[in-house]
Amino acid sequence: MQARGLLPERVTHNDCKLNNVMLDDVTGQGICVIDLDTVMPGLTLYDFGDMCRTATCPTVEDERDLSKVEMRMEMFEALVGGYLASAGGFLNSMEKDHLVFCAKLITFEIGIRFLADHLVGDRYYKVHRPGHSADRARVQFKMVESFERNEAAMREVVQAQAYREVV
Numbered sequence: 001m002q003a004r005g006l007l008p009e010r011v012t013h014n015d016c017k018l019n020n021v022m023l024d025d026v027t028g029q030g031i032c033v034i035d036l037d038t039v040m041p042g043l044t045l046y047d048f049g050d051m052c053r054t055a056t057c058p059t060v061e062d063e064r065d066l067s068k069v070e071m072r073m074e075m076f077e078a079l080v081g082g083y084l085a086s087a088g089g090f091l092n093s094m095e096k097d098h099l100v101f102c103a104k105l106i107t108f109e110i111g112i113r114f115l116a117d118h119l120v121g122d123r124y125y126k127v128h129r130p131g132h133s134a135d136r137a138r139v140q141f142k143m144v145e146s147f148e149r150n151e152a153a154m155r156e157v158v159q160a161q162a163y164r165e166v167v
Contacts, residue, residue, distance in 0.1 A: 002043060006094045012042035017054040044091065045098055048083055049106030055079055056103075057143055062135045069142040071150055076103075077157050084161050096162040100154045104147045111140030 001007045013020070013033060020035040054061075056071040056079070063069055080099065088096070114137035117124045125133050147154070 001094060001098075006092075007043055007045065007098075008092065008095075009041045010044055011039065012044060012047045014038040014040060014042055014046065016047035016050045018051075019054075044087065044095055045102035046106060048079075048099055049102030049104075050110075051079055051083075052076060052103035052147075053107040053110060053140070053143060057139070059139065061139060062132055063139050064135055066138060066142050069139050069146065071143060071146040073150060073153060073157075076150075076154060080157050080161050088162060096158065099158050099162075100147070100151060103154070104144055104151075107140050107143045107147065111137045111144065114140060 002009065013036075015035055015038040020033060022031045022034050023029065024031055052071075056073075056075045057069060058072055059065075059068045083099075084091075084096075114125065114133045118131070118133035118137060122133055125136070127133055
């Protein structure tokens with residue numbers, strides 16, 4: 001889709017997650033985005049997908065009890081609302097229509113990266129115990145399953161917020 005010009009290249013953060021936002025201690029409001037060394041041309045879908053991956057998961061990234069890993073729909077709704085309130089005016093319909101898909105795609109990709117790192121002896125990610133990257137991979141794959149189970153509801157959220165009529 002990018003090669004055909006349907007998904008434009010834009011300036012993206014490329015490590016878009018909540019811990020890269022500085023928050024005001026008193027109000028809890030976002031002050032600024034940090035960790036800007038990863039900013040470069042890319043696809044907005046990757047940033048949104050990574051935000052969904054990290055923000056909708058209720059557990060730590062290396063949770064061993066996978067029964068706790070389930071995407072939080074209320075957080076997804078808030079992400080979509082905030083994202084479209086800021087970026088909805090310049091995103092094209094192809095970008096809006098793939099917001100749900102990108103959550104699954106990026107989460108799956110990160111899961112594969114954790115698994116690959118585990119299989120080659122933990123050379124890339126810092127680990128704190130044996131099997132650490134494998135546990136991280138399991139959480140990502142469990143999140144993909146959760147996104148798939150909730151896909152219809154997620155699509156309804158995007159459709160309702162991306163294409164509502166402005167009065």
